[in-house]
Amino acid sequence: MWPSLKIVFSGAKQSIKEWRFDKENALPISESTEQEIVQEIKKNGFYVLEKYWDAKKCDQAAEQILHLKKSEKQRFKVDDQMSDFRFFGIQDYGHIFQDFFSDPYLKKIGESYLGYKINNYFTLANHTVCKENNLGSGGGWHRDSGFTRQFKALMYLTDMTQKNGAFECCERSHGWYNSIKYLALTKKDNHFRFTDQNIQSSDLNIKKLVAPKGSVILVDTQCIHRGSPILEGERMALTNYYVGQHRRTEFHSYFKDIDQSKR
Numbered sequence: 136m137w138p139s140l141k142i143v144f145s146g147a148k149q150s151i152k153e154w155r156f157d158k159e160n161a162l163p164i165s166e167s168t169e170q171e172i173v174q175e176i177k178k179n180g181f182y183v184l185e186k187y188w189d190a191k192k193c194d195q196a197a198e199q200i201l202h203l204k205k206s207e208k209q210r211f212k213v214d215d216q217m218s219d220f221r222f223f224g225i226q227d228y229g230h231i232f233q234d235f236f237s238d239p240y241l242k243k244i245g246e247s248y249l250g251y252k253i254n255n256y257f258t259l260a261n262h263t264v265c266k267e268n269n270l271g272s273g274g275g276w277h278r279d280s281g282f283t284r285q286f287k288a289l290m291y292l293t294d295m296t297q298k299n300g301a302f303e304c305c306e307r308s309h310g311w312y313n314s315i316k317y318l319a320l321t322k323k324d325n326h327f328r329f330t331d332q333n334i335q336s337s338d339l340n341i342k343k344l345v346a347p348k349g350s351v352i353l354v355d356t357q358c359i360h361r362g363s364p365i366l367e368g369e370r371m372a373l374t375n376y377y378v379g380q381h382r383r384t385e386f387h388s389y390f391k392d393i394d395q396s397k398r
């Protein structure tokens with residue numbers, strides 16, 4: 136069933152506002168590889184930067200996450216299946232995490248893609264393990280943002296195969312036109328989320344981003360995406376969230392249940 140016209144209109148209004156802002160504030164795109172990456176994200180919605188960190192650095196970060204799972208157990212949010220363990224704001228818990236959080240190159244690509252200045256907001260570390268009926272990281276197919284762009288950088292800290300929860304993205308599903316086009320596939324009670332069945336039966340082209348540890352996925356999470364359900368093994372990853380400097384902070388809800396004393 137099509138959602139109400141009210142949703143379509145308010146989405147279109149938001150998109151026009153963003154388009155106007157972009158026109159007034161566009162930054163010049165510089166170097167050529169950067170430009171290629173940005174063009175790919177514009178076209179397909181994502182780009183995989185292979186082996187951005189070496190394996191040793193990834194193993195160190197993974198080890199520290201496992202350690203924090205014991206020493207800072209209360210800071211981890213866990214899903215109902217006990218499969219996805221999430222630590223929001225890990226950048227304050229070690230140099231290695233701070234290093235990813237404040238990486239200037241990733242941020243620069245984000246700014247070139249979005250066309251405006253962004254702030255690093257926080258880094259999420261997550262550990263996903265194989266449990267019965269697990270939905271994968273992020274809880275199934277969804278968009279992070281309905282009608283505006285949302286840039287994220289996700290680094291795999293484990294080697295990713297077809298089976299251990301790689302990021303999946305519906306190619307070219309971002310942009311206001313596609314947001315409206317695929318609104319009919321969303322769940323009745325949540326216009327950001329999709330059933331598996333609706334995605335499978337659509338014309339969307341699903342890409343599973345299998346890559347070695349250290350690879351970074353640069354993605355506009357306005358695309359329809361999910362971490363694929365884990366069939367075997369485990370996955371560890373870091374994800375950087377950014378927010379436009381012209382926007383008020385939009386992610387308060389991520390922190391609302393968390394002890395803020397260490398931030």
Ligand SMILES: O=C(O)CCC(=O)C(=O)O
Pocket residue numbers: 272273279289301302303360361362363372
């Ligand atoms: O970690 C992933 O693979 C995706 C997670 C996600 O989509 C989210 O947290 O919004």
Ligand SMILES: [Fe+2]
Pocket residue numbers: 273277278279356360
């Ligand atoms: Fe997401």
